[in-house]
Amino acid sequence: GENVEQHPSTLSVQEGDSAVIKCTYSDSASNYFPWYKQELGKRPQLIIDIRSNVGEKKDQRIAVTLNKTAKHFSLHITETQPEDSAVYFCAAIPSGAGSYQLTFGKGTKLSVIP
Amino acid sequence: GAGVSQSPSNKVTEKGKDVELRCDPISGHTALYWYRQSLGQGLEFLIYFQGNSAPDKSGLPSDRFSAERTGGSVSTLTIQRTQQEDSAVYLCASSLSTSGASEQYFGPGTRLTVT
Numbered sequence: 001g002e003n004v005e006q007h008p009s010t011l012s013v014q015e016g017d018s019a020v021i022k023c024t025y026s027d028s029a030s031n032y033f034p035w036y037k038q039e040l041g042k043r044p045q046l047i048i049d050i051r052s053n054v055g056e057k058k059d060q061r062i063a064v065t066l067n068k069t070a071k072h073f074s075l076h077i078t079e080t081q082p083e084d085s086a087v088y089f090c091a092a093i094p095s096g097a098g099s100y101q102l103t104f105g106k107g108t109k110l111s112v113i114p
Numbered sequence: 115g116a117g118v119s120q121s122p123s124n125k126v127t128e129k130g131k132d133v134e135l136r137c138d139p140i141s142g143h144t145a146l147y148w149y150r151q152s153l154g155q156g157l158e159f160l161i162y163f164q165g166n167s168a169p170d171k172s173g174l175p176s177d178r179f180s181a182e183r184t185g186g187s188v189s190t191l192t193i194q195r196t197q198q199e200d201s202a203v204y205l206c207a208s209s210l211s212t213s214g215a216s217e218q219y220f221g222p223g224t225r226l227t228v229t
Contacts, residue, residue: 032214045220046217099215100212
């Protein structure tokens with residue numbers, strides 16, 4: 001089955017700096033990679049996702065890059081703000097009929113220091 | 115519209131007791147997922163429903179765990195003879211597509227504490 005490794009487990013940055021979280025996956029058939037943000041005591045929410053037919057996707061201050069050859073993908077947050085403080089989870093899954101088990105990384109706790 | 119809801123929000127139970135956790139998915143969502151999140155850990159996949167059917171139950175940690183879904187809507191996760199290692203937050207999610215490669219909407223979770 002799929003195995004997703006996520007690094008770092010904790011990350012502290014100054015407000016305004018960039019934050020990068022990296023994930024690697026093991027199953028070369030995986031081709032959907034979402035990122036979820038979980039604020040303290042709240043439910044995980046999708047913030048961005050990428051499919052294997054693209055190498056990069058941006059949404060305002062958030063971007064995700066994918067390297068299928070190396071089997072890794074990264075989340076980039078620019079101009080960080082205190083409200084970005086949360087735990088971020090990456091995940092991977094093969095898409096297509098019958099694919100339903102999303103495998104999550106163990107999470108990165110991001111702290112943005114004002 | 116209403117999101118995914120779960121009940122109870124918190125449950126404290128004694129070791130050996132049975133518990134039942136409930137999930138109400140977003141109306142019209144065909145797919146429903148259960149996850150377990152232990153303190154400081156990621157989300158561990160437990161089971162997936164496509165409609166009322168669970169194609170794969172191998173993610174359930176032991177035979178003390180079972181789940182069902184009725185009417186393509188509400189789902190219950192039952193843990194029999196609870197153990198302290200069952201203490202965790204149990205999260206339910208639903209999605210419009212039956213493919214896992216689509217946005218999953220999570221509920222607020224049920225925090226289970228086994229004493």
